[in-house]
Amino acid sequence: MNIQSGLTQRQKAAVIVRLLLDDEDVVSLATLNDELQTLLAEEMAGMEVVDRHTRDAVISEFCENLEAVGVTFPGNLDGTLEMLGSKLSEDSTDRLRRMAAMSGRGDPWMRISALPKESLEVLANGESVEMVALLLSKIPVQAASDLFSGLARERARAVAQAMSMTGEVGPDALRRVGLILLQAAENLPRPAIDTPATERVGAILNFATADLRDDVLGALGAEDMTFADGVRRAIFVYAHIPSRVATRDVARILREVDQPTLLRALAGADPEQKATSDFILANISQRMADGLREELAELGKVSIRDIEDAQNQVIAAIRALESAEELTLIKPADDDED
CATH class of the missing domain: 1.10.220 (Annexin V; domain 1)
Structure with a gap:
């Protein structure tokens, strides 16, 4: 069929879509509902040739209609929520999606x-x-x-x-x-607190003294070994740095810690603390490591409490970088795979 004039609105839409198909960045037709996609395909199947004059006239009409539009809205709740993005609170977005799905205005499978x-x-x-x-x-x-x-x-x-x-x-x-x-x-019960209890207790114990941490873990183990094991896996302390931090991230971490704090952290004398300090010094420049060793030799005696406080500050710096997605901690070896 050679169409020269008198196109219907559907045929004009088919012309515009046909032209847009040559553009790889065109919005997917999947955004249309099934009925509109079917009508469009049927209309295009019945068309063969449109002359240049008609094509140009359709494009001009389409552009004039676009210029007359002041503002557009998605026309559905899912599109509106996507447009608003992070402007709405998570609770509001969740509630609106739930209402839309249950009222039949949204796709329940998207929410599922x-x-x-x-x-x-x-x-x-x-x-x-x-x-x-x-x-x-x-x-x-x-x-x-x-x-x-x-x-x-x-x-x-x-x-x-x-x-x-x-x-x-x-x-x-x-x-x-x-x-x-x-x-x-x-209808499933929803916890009022999203963070699992093991992670919350582990985060608290991260910054407790070693004696208090061991005492609490011992008491938890006596009551609930499974919970205690979960807390133990959630804990990340100075002694865990060699097994949880990639060598390439060590220098980045030290830039977040002032030198007096770093020196006190490196001064730990028990075997696990010393192993961590050796790991840190082995993964920075030789010149910097030698300088820190010289200052450590001149540091004198540091109280256990000051050492632990300094080591906790190192851990806090690592956690801050992790939250900012500037580093990724290695999973503990005994963690189950997701």
Whole structure:
């Protein structure tokens, strides 16, 4: 069909989209809903040639319409939240996404995919195998693999068998399942404090004296060995530096610590402290290391409390760099892989 004039609005849209397809940076058509994508494809399938004059007229009309627009909005809650980004609080964003999904104005599977691992594990172990099969089919592959690997062997086999039937589920049924799972997830109890208790206790003990830290860990171990082990793994102290800090980051860390503090930290005499000090001195320039050794020899006696305070300041500097994503600590050797 050779179209020379009298294009419909849909045909004009098809012309504009066809021109935009030549641009690799064009916004994905996936942002349109399924109905609009189908209409657009059908319109383009029925068109063949548009002459240069008609093409230019369509472009001019399109540009005039763009110039007449003062401001645009996404037209849906998901797009609005993406546009607002960090301007809204996390709680407000979470509440709005939940309201949109439960009211049918948003995609429940987007929110399900963003659920924490712990919530997904509860759903995977508590819902029917058919619903779990759909859950694994809709969330990202890596998350689905982790979730599937954590299932009991018998349940995993049942879920795998149920996944063979997921291809027969229609869009409406899939959405209803998503809403059911989302409702179940919303009814799960939510901790008032996000940080796990082991990490909170570990962070506190990081800056306690060695005697107090050992005493608390001993008491925790006598009551709950599992919790005590979790706290122990969360603790990061001066003695852990050789096993947790990459050699390339040592010089960067020392730039955050003033020299008097560093000297007091290096003055630790017990074997673990000395091993850490040797590690630090071995991973800076020879000239700087020799200078620090000379000053250490002239430092005189330093109290245990002053040494521990200085070492805690070194740890605080490392934690600050970690929070700023300027370094990454090596995971403890006995940590489970995520």
